[in-house]
Amino acid sequence: MTKLPAAADVVIVGAGPTGLTLAASLTAGGADVVLLDKAAEGANTSRAAVVHARTLEVLDGLKVSGELVKRGVIVPTFTVRDRDRVLLSVPFDDLPTAHPYTLMVPQNVTEEILLGRLRDLGGQVHRPYEAVAVAQDEAGAIVTTSTGESVRARFVVGTDGMHSVVREQAGVGFTGDSYAQSFVLADVRLDWELSADEVQLFFSAAGLVVVAPLPGGRHRIVATVDDAPEHPDAGDVQALLDARGPQKTPARVREIVWSSRFRVHHRLADHYRAGRIFLAGDAAHVHSPAGGQGMNTGIQDAADLARRILDGTEDGYEAARRPVAAGVVEMTDRMTRAATAGNPAVRALRNTALAVVGHNASVRQKLAMRLSELTVGH
Structure with missing residues (x-):
């Protein structure tokens, strides 16, 4: 001290x-x-x-972005899928920045x-x-x-x-509220046959799961559940991937490196x-x-x-x-709310809308700008 x-x-x-x-x-x-x-x-x-392009621009001023990039994984694409079906792919490689990607670190x-x-x-x-x-x-x-x-x-x-x-x-x-569901967060070693340079959000009738690459060959798993265990184990994460992830090329969890659960609020001072x-x-x-x-x-x-x-x-x-x-x-x-929709008709409408958006290059670019937070700095 x-x-x-x-x-x-x-x-x-x-x-x-x-x-x-x-x-x-x-x-x-x-x-x-x-x-x-x-x-x-x-x-x-x-x-x-996740470190986005605008944040890397800001941190360029502190001369730390280079080290972050060196120690992270560059991910040029965000993809939304309904199990095996690609609904929307958002590329970051055309962004007007020195950092046209998402960085996972x-x-x-x-x-x-x-x-x-x-x-x-x-x-x-x-x-x-x-x-x-x-x-x-x-x-x-x-x-x-x-x-x-x-x-x-x-x-x-x-x-x-x-x-x-x-x-x-x-x-x-601190005005706002909390979501009813809890979130599982886990860093895992995974047998994974899909692309290693995408952050992938999977929709399914059972709920959502996100799979993203991390340094060292690991993957980050995020999923919503009604009541998550305090420390999700390999079986918990495997069950989530089996029910929500890809079916044609199923993933296999080999090791849990770290896991946690959390509840999410939406509040603003x-x-x-x-x-x-x-x-x-x-x-x-x-x-x-x-x-x-x-x-x-x-x-x-x-x-x-x-x-x-x-x-x-x-x-x-x-x-x-x-x-x-x-x-x-x-x-x-x-x-x-769109990702966690429980009503089958609402989910079908959501998937159709995303597929339509996915064919519009201008909308994909706007989404990339918004997600990367470049709309704030440019």
Whole structure:
């Protein structure tokens, strides 16, 4: 445990991808930053694994995109199938960017690279320090930790997740709801005969399953179920693939590397700022994992807020970023409800509509721009 300084320009609470991006960006710009996290060490699980083109553009400014690409898997296509039938294929290789693809890289690797860059810039994460109170006055804000130590700063930023202490202390509402179903998340070693350069979403009468490549020959599996086991095992994942995945070339699960379950909320902070306090990442918005938008939106929040704090235009942060998150919450909610439709007639209509869309190059390009989040930056 490193001793906390008494004061800083900015105190950031939460050292996930959003907090690390914010801290590194501010430090690179010459700001004095204190980054706190209540965990004794960083995450060692893969969790969020999709890094989109716009996020890679943003992280080019921190000089970390190259290392992320080197350690990830480039995936140029997103495909939607009804079991063996291809309904829609969305290519990313014509996108107007230096990164015309989706990158699959485990979240712990993303955090490791961002932390390395922060350290190169002279910064660090202060662990384990749990923020328990945030107060503010005209001169700034004070964060008090569970150790009784306090740090005064010009600004405090909550990047401390869905259950944000900073957001609660600031009195900012978190409006929304949760989905009835739970999600299975698993990283597996798999005998898989379909394309290794696609993220594939399978529809079926039993529900959906997503299969995506990861580094090291692994695959990420995501599926909705009514009540997921706490730690899904190989049998659980195999049953999901048997019921929802390809039938002509069935997959076989050889090993579970890591698995978890989670429930998904769709919520948006009523405000992104309360006086000297700002919110970013999951502290400001949470939504369905459909499209892999969450971590990406948070990293982009961080880059925008860092630039604004450095050039004194922080008053524009909420107006710039809250509508983006509102759009993501709406889009992922529509995607999730369409993907989890239980009525056979609704499913048939959905599949027909997707097949029609799949034959329209202009619509496919618009979908690629939206999923890659390039509509935000271009």
